[in-house]
Amino acid sequence: xxxxxxxxxxxxxxxxxxxxxxxxxxxxxxxxxxxxxxxxxxxxxxxxxxxxxxxxxxxxxxxxxxxxxxxxxxxxxxxxxxxxxxxxxxxxxxxxxxxxxxxxxxxxxxxxxxxxxxxxxxxxxxxxxxxxxxxxxxxxxxxxxxxxxxxxxxxxxxxxxxxxxxxxxxxxxxxxxxxxxxxxxxxxxxxxxxxxxxxxxxxxxxxxxxxxxxxxxxxxxxxxxxxxxxxxxxxxxxxxxxxxxxxxxxxxxxxxxxxxxxxxxxxxxxxxxxxxxxxxxxxxxxxxxxxxxxxxxxxxxxxxxxxxxxxxxxxxxxxxxxxxxxxxxxxx
Numbered sequence: 036x037x038x039x040x041x042x043x044x045x046x047x048x049x050x051x052x053x054x055x056x057x058x059x060x061x062x063x064x065x066x067x068x069x070x071x072x073x074x075x076x077x078x079x080x081x082x083x084x085x086x087x088x089x090x091x092x093x094x095x096x097x098x099x100x101x102x103x104x105x106x107x108x109x110x111x112x113x114x115x116x117x118x119x120x121x122x123x124x125x126x127x128x129x130x131x132x133x134x135x136x137x138x139x140x141x142x143x144x145x146x147x148x149x150x151x152x153x154x155x156x157x158x159x160x161x162x163x164x165x166x167x168x169x170x171x172x173x174x175x176x177x178x179x180x181x182x183x184x185x186x187x188x189x190x191x192x193x194x195x196x197x198x199x200x201x202x203x204x205x206x207x208x209x210x211x212x213x214x215x216x217x218x219x220x221x222x223x224x225x226x227x228x229x230x231x232x233x234x235x236x237x238x239x240x241x242x243x244x245x246x247x248x249x250x251x252x253x254x255x256x257x258x259x260x261x262x263x264x265x266x267x268x269x270x271x272x273x274x275x276x277x278x279x280x281x282x283x284x285x286x287x288x289x290x291x292x293x294x295x296x297x298x299x300x301x302x303x304x305x306x307x308x309x310x311x312x313x314x315x316x317x318x319x320x321x322x323x324x325x326x327x328x329x330x331x332x333x334x335x336x337x338x339x340x341x342x343x344x345x346x347x348x349x350x351x352x353x354x355x356x357x358x359x360x361x362x363x364x365x366x367x
Contacts, residue, residue, distance in 0.1 A: 036048055036051040036052055036055060038359060043363055043364040044361050044362065044363050044364070045361070045362050045363075045364070046327055046359055046360070046361050047359070047360060047361075047362060048357050048358075048359065049169060049172055049173060049176075049324075049357060049358040049359070049360050050169060050352070050357045050358070051357075052318075052360075052362075053165040053166075053168045053169040053172070053314075054078070054082065054165045055078075056165075056314060057161070057164045057165035057168060057310070057314060058078055058081070058161050058165060059071070059078075060310075060314075061160050061161050061164070061310070062077070062157075062161075064129060065128065065129045065131065065132055065157075065160070066117065066125070066128050066129075066132060067125060067126070067127030067128045067129075068127060069117060069120055069124050069125050069127075069128075070113070070114070070117045073113065073116055073117055073120070074113035074116070074117075077110065077113050080106050080109040080110045080113070081106070081110055081157075081158075081161065083102065083103075083105075083106035084103055084106035084107050084110055084158070085158065085161075085162050086102075086351075087100065087102050087103035087106070088103060088158065088162070088347075089344070089345040089346055089347055090103050091103065092233060092347060093345060107154070110154055110157075111147075111150040111151050111154050112150065113150075114149070114150035114153050114154055114157070115146045115147045115149065115150030115151075116146075116150075117150075118136060118146040118149045118150065118153075119146045132153075135153065135156075136149065139152070159301075159303065160303065162348055162349075163307070163348040163349040164307055164310050164311055164314075166227070166348075166349040166350070166351060167220075167223060167224060167227070167307075167311050167349050168311050168314050168315055168318075169352070169358075170223040170226075170227050170337075170349070171219050171220060171223045171311070171315045172315055172318055172319070172324060172358075172360070173337045173338065173358045174219060174222075174223060174274055174276070174337055175219060175315070175319060175324075176319075176324055176325055176326045176358070176360055177326060177336055177337050177358075181215065181219070181276070182319065182325065184215045185213070185215050185216050185219070185316075185319055185320075186319055186320055188213035188214070188215055188216055189210065189213060189216065189316040189319060189320040190320050192206055192209050192210060192213075192316070192320075193206075193316065193317070193320045193321055195209075203313075206313065207309040207310075207312065207313045208309070210309070210312040210313065210316050211308070211309075211312065213312075213316075214280060214283075215276070215280070216312060216315065216316060217279070217312070218276040218277070218278075218279035218280045218283075219276045219315075220308065220311065220312060220315075221276075221279045221285070221286050221291075222274055222275065222276040222278060222279055223274070224293035224349070225261045225267070225291065225293060226261070226262075226272070226273070226274050226340070227340055227349050227350050228257070228258065228261060228293035228348070228349055228350070229256070229257075229258050229342075229345075229346040229347065229348065229349070229350050230256075230257050230258075230292065230293055230294060230295045230347065230348060231254055231255060231256050231257065231295070231347055232254075232255040232257070232295055232296060232297055232298075232299045233252060233253065233254055233255070233299070234252070234253045234255065234297075235250065235251070235252060235253075236248060236249055236250060236251045236252075236253060237249065257292045257293070257295065257296070260290045260291075260292060261290070261291065261292070261293065263290050266285070266288060266290040266291075267285070267290075274337070318362070321365050322362040322363060322364075322365065323361075323362060323363040324360045324361070324362050325360060325361050326358075326359075326360060326361070327359050327360060327361045336358075337358070338352035338353060338356035338357065338358065339352065339353045339356060340352065340353070341353045341354065
């Protein structure tokens with residue numbers, strides 16, 4: 036993650052930093068310290084699982100999905116071992132985890148099966164937040180005018196937290212009043228989301244020229260709506276945060292569905308927004324994240340989105356693409 040050290044500054048991989056901070060923060064918040072103490076390599080297995088997780092809803096044959104099946108089994112086993120620990124070893128877990136376990140134990144569900152079920156919500160919690168944060172910071176540090184504007188927006192709120200005049204919860208809420216930061220959030224989601232909904236046809240129907248058979252599975256992508264030029268204007272496939280500055284109502288448009296829709300609408304979208312905005316605000320405002328030059332004297336720029344690999348959430352950068360940034364150690 037750290038590529039070079041120079042006094043109080045660090046040159047880091049933005050990709051690795053986003054992954055580490057968001058995943059470790061969420062893991063310790065929900066499960067306390069015991070899960071990572073028990074399985075220090077959990078993140079490695081999780082990222083292997085996440086990279087190929089698209090194969091599960093697409094029902095790819097097992098012979099072609101050995102990578103995701105292996106990573107899934109390792110992660111499920113780690114969670115099962117966690118729930119086998121004595122309760123006192125897990126007392127620092129969140130109330131949500133305790134309540135989920137109590138409900139499952141009352142239904143006589145054993146640790147192995149709890150691990151299988153909990154992996155699904157662990158995956159949902161952690162699969163997209165780090166990617167959204169990565170794309171936001173990549174865009175911000177590659178636009179100095181935007182970086183300066185966001186720095187001016189978030190600094191007063193960070194100062195209030197440091198002075199302890201507001202709580203961290205209030206801090207996360209107040210960030211939603213930072214217009215440039217929120218606009219970058221919405222635009223990043225818009226251009227990088229590949230969310231889909233899956234529906235089962237319950238009775239035969241005809242939609243236009245298509246005959247839908249009972250029992251068929253329909254995969255409904257939302258990306259085409261998110262790139263609609265009639266809604267978002269010219270060059271809708273390009274990042275332009277000012278779309279949401281000029282028209283804040285776009286985030287309420289029926290064509291804006293980065294979190295899916297209907298019964299598959301992400302229930303944690305409000306929490307995810309606060310989590311992402313908090314990390315990005317601290318990265319820019321507290322750690323002064325900014326671009327750096329590589330060995331060839333060139334700046335990295337914003338990586339290309341990997342649109343070739345199927346995805347059911349936020350898309351990753353193309354393999355091998357990253358952004359090197361410099362951060363400064365905050366003053367005590």
